[in-house]
Amino acid sequence: METVRVANEWFAELDSKAGSDSTITINVLEDLVQVTLFVLLSAGFGRRVSWHEDSSTEPPSGHKLAFRAAVTTTISHLLTRALTPNWIYALSARVRLPLIGPILAETRESFDALRLHMLDLISLSRAWVVGGKVSNMDTGLLRSLVEANMTEANDVHHKRLTDEELLSDVFTFLLAGHETSAHSLSFAMALLALYPAVQQKIYEETLKIWPDGFPSTASPSSYKEFMPQLQYTLAVFQETIRLFPPVTRLSRIAHADTTLTAHRFSSSPTGEIQDITPFSVPVREGSIVAIDIMALHMNPMYWGQDAEDFKPERFIDTETYRWPRDAFFGFSAGPRSCIGQRFALTESACALASLVRTYEISTPDYLAGKPFLEQKRLLLRWKPLTTTTPIDCVVRLQRRMPVP
Structure with missing residues (x-):
């Protein structure tokens, strides 16, 4: 349901920037990071955001950064935070460290800014739980985390999440959850541009589901209705993360x-x-x-x-x-496999299906005339950062004509 909403907002944004021939060339990772972030925030944390309503750069009272800016800057500093011991951060707060000092300060500030936004969200959720207003929380993930945090310490049937564990889990779901999906979807779009026959099969699959075009809204029951019919689309996404696993x-x-x-x-x-x-x-x-x-x-x-x-x-x-x-270890395996596997597969299959039903994906003009292997090499380049990250993944989108 949320993927459908966010996809339609994205398509409206693309159409507003398209040329007279209804085509637009985009760096897919830049857009998909926002798509997957907005879907996860809405479906997982009950914070519904959109391309326009949450685009303000003015921070709310008590915050140094607006919410979207806090998320994006935190993501850009993930690797620095992961590789830097805590004692270096403590040292940099007291002693000027040449070269790395400003980077550490930016990293600390971005994480602190996002922490404040997450604490606001958690506080509101706690108030709803205490007030018996859990119906206001249309997301099971955040509700479950908050209820686990509020479990009595002497409850022998349930282990209580500490405040730090709760915040850590929220950070993990939010940052790791949407970034890996965005990267995998970027590779998938590049592959569809390179393999038009595969893209055509997805298009034919979506035509059977949405003969009149991609819907503007969806009900909660849409998942059970549509997902079994997106077998080939799901296989495309799984094959993508077989070739480009988020973690190598x-x-x-x-x-x-x-x-x-x-x-x-x-x-x-x-x-x-x-x-x-x-x-x-x-x-x-x-x-x-x-x-x-x-x-x-x-x-x-x-x-x-x-x-x-x-x-x-x-x-x-x-x-x-x-x-x-x-x-297949695209989501790891066994008891420690990715807890968000089903969510990621559902979100990604829906995103790919909606995109292919609405647009034809092709390689950018600057690759025209180059041999296929050269196009493939350039579009599928990646670097090993926190996760497998695509480099300059650029594709051309053209609005499909209505089916007669």
């Missing part, structure tokens, strides 16, 4: 001695996998085990000889094929 490596500490089973294999001159041989790897308690997600997602044992190719069909089960769930 995960590390875990072994809490007990164990033994892992691994495999060696070779390939024939034609590329076929052969001579698969299992072997054991002993792991001692306290060892750090690193999972190379990118290597797993490219392993031909699980994904075939064409593992490096963009092929959404590999995520669609058939009577003779079941895609390898255990070889």
